[in-house]
Ligand SMILES: Nc1ncnc2c1ncn2[C@@H]1O[C@H](COP(=O)(O)OP(=O)(O)OP(=O)(O)O)[C@@H](O)[C@H]1O
């Protein structure tokens with residue numbers, strides 16, 4: 001079983017694109033994974049790859065601790081968690097921006113002690129500190145756009161792709177903090193044979 005390469009996939013929008021990419025390069029056969037199933041572990045016996053369906057924010061933890069050899073995760077999460085792992089490759093998909101947003105037509109000036117709702121507490125604190133503003137962060141896990149509408153926060157820091165969620169909820173973008181795409185990451189203490197396999201995978205993806 002140890003000759004299997006274990007890959008942490010983030011359940012959600014990045015998993016299927018990763019599997020399609022690996023399948024199109026014949027690194028795995030996508031038939032070995034059923035996204036509709038409640039199963040959390042899949043094996044491609046021919047390609048000798050095991051996939052673990054992991055919550056997005058947990059992917060770096062699994063890879064950092066060596067429970068998985070490889071993982072796919074957004075750059076946004078890597079910047080937020082700053083894990084000890086190798087970032088091997090920008091996979092190009094999963095593009096989004098981490099933005100400051102507020103109620104449309106409201107005051108967009110920053111002030112000390114204002115509340116900012118976000119999943120990305122570390123990036124948010126650092127960003128406002130770099131602007132000389134000390135803010136109170138309100139940690140949320142989803143539907144962040146609702147917070148300013150109900151007076152829970154003055155601003156939000158959240159991911160924007162098409163801008164549709166901001167628009168539909170009466171918010172507007174104030175500024176972009178960073179851009180993100182999906183990254184292939186690896187554990188830092190891989191065996192020689194696993195390092196070789198990963199190098200081969202990257203070469204195939206680069207062809
Ligand atoms: N609207 C979007 N369009 C494109 N990529 C996105 C978008 N939102 C997030 N992403 C990217 O995809 C990654 C996974 O997002 P996804 O929405 O699948 O998980 P999540 O909701 O953050 O995870 P969880 O539900 O486990 O908290 C994000 O970290 C980011 O890199």
Ligand SMILES: O=P(O)(O)OC[C@H]1O[C@H](OP(=O)(O)OP(=O)(O)O)[C@H](O)[C@@H]1O
Nearest residue numbers: 142143144158159160161162163164165
């Ligand atoms: O600019 P858009 O294309 O509208 O995409 C942006 C939305 O996508 C993500 O949410 P997701 O769908 O992951 O739901 P969540 O609120 O549960 O995180 C993000 O947090 C925004 O809410």
